[in-house]
Amino acid sequence: MKRLASIAFATAIALFLQGCAGWQSALDPKGPAASELAWLIWFFTGLCAVVWVLVMAALAVPLMMRSRQHAEPLALDAGADSRKLRVVMVAVGLTAVILVGLTLLSFFANRTLAAIGSDAALTIRVTGHQWWWEVRYEDATPSRILTTANEIHIPAGEPVRLLLTSTDVIHSFWVPSLSGKLDLIPGRMNVLDIKADKPGVYRGQCAEFCGAQHANMGTFIIAEPRAKFDAWWNDQLQPAAAPTGDEAKAGENLFLKRPCVMCHKIGGTPAGGTVAPDLTHVASRQTLAAGTLTMSRGNLAAWIADPQGVKPGSHMPVVDLSGDELNAIVAYLEGLK
Amino acid sequence: MRPFVLPLLLASLALAACQREERDTRPQSAFGSGEQPTPVTTLEPGGQRPSPTDNKAASFEANAFHLSEGKRLFGWFNCSGCHANGGGGMGPALMDEKWIYGSSMESIHATIRDGRPNGMPSFRDKIPDDQIWELAAFVRSLSGNAPSSAAPSRNDDMMAHPSENRMPDAATLGKSP
Structure with missing residues (x-):
């Protein structure tokens, strides 16, 4: 029984320390x-x-020790004091x-x-x-x-x-x-x-x-x-990849016409905003919104459709886009490797 | 019973401090709000745009969060390029009491959204509707039309002299050691 307990304890400690790696x-x-x-x-x-x-x-130690009985409790003991x-x-x-x-x-x-x-x-x-x-x-x-x-x-x-x-x-x-x-x-x-x-x-x-x-x-x-x-x-350092396919081309067009262009930059296009993250090679990054979401088509769409749901209070506003418009913009951004 | 009254009273007073200003960061409907018909003329009776009052206008007006968001966007979208922090340059001053197209939130919103003759560009489709309302609320606050408890304060770099902790050190006369 005691052995079992110590094994369990050791396992718990090992798992706990694993959290430090x-x-x-x-x-x-x-x-x-x-x-x-x-x-x-x-x-x-x-x-x-x-x-x-x-x-x-x-x-x-003093709490455990028994105090010695002195015959004269008030007598001075110079040796003990020093x-x-x-x-x-x-x-x-x-x-x-x-x-x-x-x-x-x-x-x-x-x-x-x-x-x-x-x-x-x-x-x-x-x-x-x-x-x-x-x-x-x-x-x-x-x-x-x-x-x-x-x-x-x-x-x-x-x-x-x-x-x-x-x-x-x-x-x-x-x-x-x-x-x-x-x-x-x-x-x-x-x-x-x-x-x-x-x-x-x-x-x-x-x-x-x-x-x-x-x-x-x-x-x-x-x-x-x-x-x-x-x-x-x-x-x-290269400018953004030119969109391939009709949907991505429509996406680039929409990006430049809609509020995206007010804040974001995409090198090689007229979009030159500097107050929000540079998107020239956004799809080459591993995450979106400073580590909030992993990079994928679905997460890109989720982030653009409802940034205030993903990251409430963030400075990315909810932009009024139709489903087709959202798909086109996501198709474009996905190609920016 | 008696001994509980005072603690209860204190607790309810303390809890009242938990009340926080609402931060509405989402448009009211998925299709935007405050959509008004495109104007066919720049002439408006009494300088006022004859439009139904948008409920956004009222809720943004005295809200510190939306006013400060408006201030942030005013800088981000380079309104200062023409309006120079509200003092006016190429564009008219925004901190005086002269309003060419009316002083209501709706009028300012329409000015930003649809533009005005002789320079003011249209930001329709470029700025989401809620953000235009925030800008409009901030522009109104520039001329003192917002409660001082909500209005954003002046920028540090706009002060007549630097704040105390940024003043040059008297001992070194501003020279770095």
């Missing part, structure tokens, strides 16, 4: 910054646990040493984090909006500057510098598997350096409450080998 976990680090922080978390937790157990024991004083002094000294030690550890970890991007070759501007991320790849050649949304492709194994700012309220950029969080503040530029050791997809999340759809403000860091990353950048 995955593409969005500070306890499952995939980059140097996150590894540094994870080590710090475990060391702090471990040391504080030891201190807590010692303090509890020190409190429990013993107690010594114990308190040692405890105070240890506390000071531990606190100073933890502070120093934290300080040196911070220095390591700051040094990660000192030789970053790639700079990406990340601008927070309610409730999506605008991503702009900087380049010395203006024609190679690239604007996209919500998904940040980076070369694996290379440090990348992120310049964080916001246009409306304070957001916070947090990809737990790669780095700590840093705020995006309107009118101010914050710098965060990240590095992914291996190719993979890491999920990030806005970590500062920013309004109704704060929870649905996700981002994805997609780390790829350098060659694949360069190919991706070159693909994204």
Whole structure:
């Protein structure tokens, strides 16, 4: 019976710890910054646990001990007093040493984090909006500057510098598997350096409450080998694919005539709005509406037909479209690979 | 019984604070609302568009959410390009009390939707109807026609001097160290 209980307990712990793994976990680090922080978390937790157990024991022991019967309870005992004083002094000294030690550890970890991007070759501007991320790849050649949304492709194994700012309220950029969080503040530029050791997809999340759809403000860091990353950048720089088929052509026409064109940009067409996500290659992204829906024809239609049902309060309005019009626009957007 | 009266009273007073302004982000019907016949003439008796009052007008007028949405769209759609934050430039000023085509929400809505001679373009089909109502409500608030409890405040960058926390540091005289 006892054996069964311990097996059940071990299984429960294993399942519980499984929740710490995955593409969005500070306890499952995939980059140097996150590894540094994870080590710090475990060391702090471990040391504080030891201190807590010692303090509890020190409190429990006198409670358990029987007080000795003195013949003269009020008599002064100089030896006992100095013993107690010594114990308190040692405890105070240890506390000071531990606190100073933890502070120093934290300080040196911070220095390591700051040094990660000192030789970053790639700079990406990340601008927070309610409730999506605008991503702009900087380049010395203006024609190679690239604007996209919500998904940040980076070369694996290379440090990348992120310049964080916001246009409306304070957001916070947090990809737990790669780095700590840093705020995006309107009118101010914050710098965060990240590095992914291996190719993979890491999920990030806005970590500062920013309004109704704060929870649905996700981002994805997609780390790829350098060659694949360069190919991706070159693909994204191309203007949008011309629509093929009558339905998609009608969709492009409708996109340019209806409210879509007021906010969104599609490279290679007159649509040039910059206040909403760039849709030039929208179908090449994995998700819609900042990680709210996976990319598919059905989800595209659902999002356009009723954005206020999918993401209530978002700045995408409900647009009055007939079924045929909706299908045509979706057919067009689906082709924007 | 007596001891429960005071806590009950306090609880009901506290619960009253949970009342929140409604945020209506969906059009009333799937086919839009407030659809009015296309005008055949720009002449309107008394400068007022003779149309039945839309119930949207009343509900958007004193609603802080819709007024601030209108303000956001005013910037997004570059109304300032001609109307310069309401002060007027190429287009007429919006913060004075002169209304060429009437000061009612319906008139402003019609102006945005159908355009007006000598410059104002038509945004029919380009802006969803609800968003036009929000813009109209904001335009009316520019000249003080909205309750101050609901009207959006002035932008930081429009203030006569920067706010206290953005003033240059006296010690460094604004130079960065």
